[in-house]
Amino acid sequence: MNIFQAMIIRALGVASLLGPTLAMAQDFPSRPIRWIVPFLAGTGPDSTVRAVAEAMSGILKQSIVVDNKGGASGNLGAQLAARAAPDGYTWVYSATSMSASMRMYKKPGFDVMKDFTHVGRIALSDLTVVVHPDSGINTLKDLMDRAARQPGRITFGSGGIGSPAHLSAELIRSAANVNLLHIPYKGASESAMAVIGKQVDFALMITSVAIPHVQAGRLTPLAVTGPQRNPRLAQTPTLPEAGLPGLQATSFGGLSVPAGTPMPIVKRISDALNAALAMPDVVTKLEALGGVVIPSTAPDEYRDNLRDEIGRTEQMMKAANLEAQ
Helix, strand or coil: CCHHHHHHHHHHHHHHHHHHHHHHHHHCCCCCEEEEECCCCCCHHHHHHHHHHHHHHHHHCCCEEEEECCCHHHHHHHHHHHCCCCCCCEEEEEEHHHHHHHHHCCCCCCCCCCCEEEEEEEEEECEEEEECHHHCCCCHHHHHHHHHHCCCCEEEEECCCCCHHHHHHHHHHHHHCCCEEEEECCCHHHHHHHHHCCCCCEEEEEHHHHHHHHHCCCCEEEEECCCCCCHHHCCCCECCCCCCCCCCCCEEEEEEEECCCCHHHHHHHHHHHHHHHCCHHHHHHHHHCCEEECCCCCCCHHHHHHHHHHHHHHHHHHHHCCCCC
C-alpha cells in the first residue's frame, strides 16, 4: 500500500467518525432545548435569557424552555448544567459569578473552565448601590459615614456569596475602611426586597433589577459601579464621583453548554445567538434592562473572559481580605 492509498483510507476513517456528528448537527435541534438560568425568576439574568431565548427559538425553529435554578450564587444551576448530556439540548446562562465561585468556594461542585464549552457573551451590566427612601441616607458618603459610626452594625444584601454584588460591596468596604455585615440572598430580586422591607440597610444589585424599584420610589440609588453613569439612572453618580476614586465593577453573562458538546452543534448555537443579538428589537429589550449588548467577536473570546475573571476575583478577595467558603 502506497502513501496515497494510506491517506485515502485515513480520510475515509475520519469521515466515518465525523459522519454521525455531522448528521446530528444537521438535524439539530429536533426537540425542545432547556436553558438553565442559575438565578431566580425576575432577576436581570432571567429577563435577559427570556428575551434572547425568544429570538433564538424563532431562528432555530424549536422551543427553548427557561429553567430557573437559583441558589448558592448560581452554583446549583451550574452543577446541573455541568452534569447534563453534552448533546446541545441543555444550555446554561454562564456569568461572572461562575468564575468567582472558582475562588470564593472551596467546593463549588463544577469547574467553569473544564466542565463547559463557552459559546458566547451576551451583555455587560453595572450594579447599583441602593437604600430605602426612608433611611435618611442620600449619598454614598452618608452611608459610609454611618458605617464608620456604627462598625459592624450596617448590613448589606447581595445575590449570594461570591456574586458581583458581594465582591463589589467588599471593595467599597475596603476602600472606605469601614466594617459591614454581609447578608447573602438567593438572588438580586430577594436582596431588593430585603432593602424595601428594611431587613438590611443597603444592597448592591444588577442595575436592571434596581431600576423598576427606583422608578416606583421603593429604592433610592446612591451610586453605580460602571465606568460611566448609566443612561437609565443619569442622575446617579459613579463610585469615583461618589467619593471612591479608582473603583468600578461590571458583570457579564453569556451562553455555555456542557463540555464535550459536538463542535458542529456548538457552531449552530453560536450562529443563532449572534443572529439574535443582531436583532434591533432584542438589543432594545436588553438595553432597557440596563445592560449593554456586546457579543463575542471571536470563538474563544468569551472563554477568555471567564478565565480572566477568575484572576480578578482572586485579586478582589485579597484586597477585601476574603477567604474561600
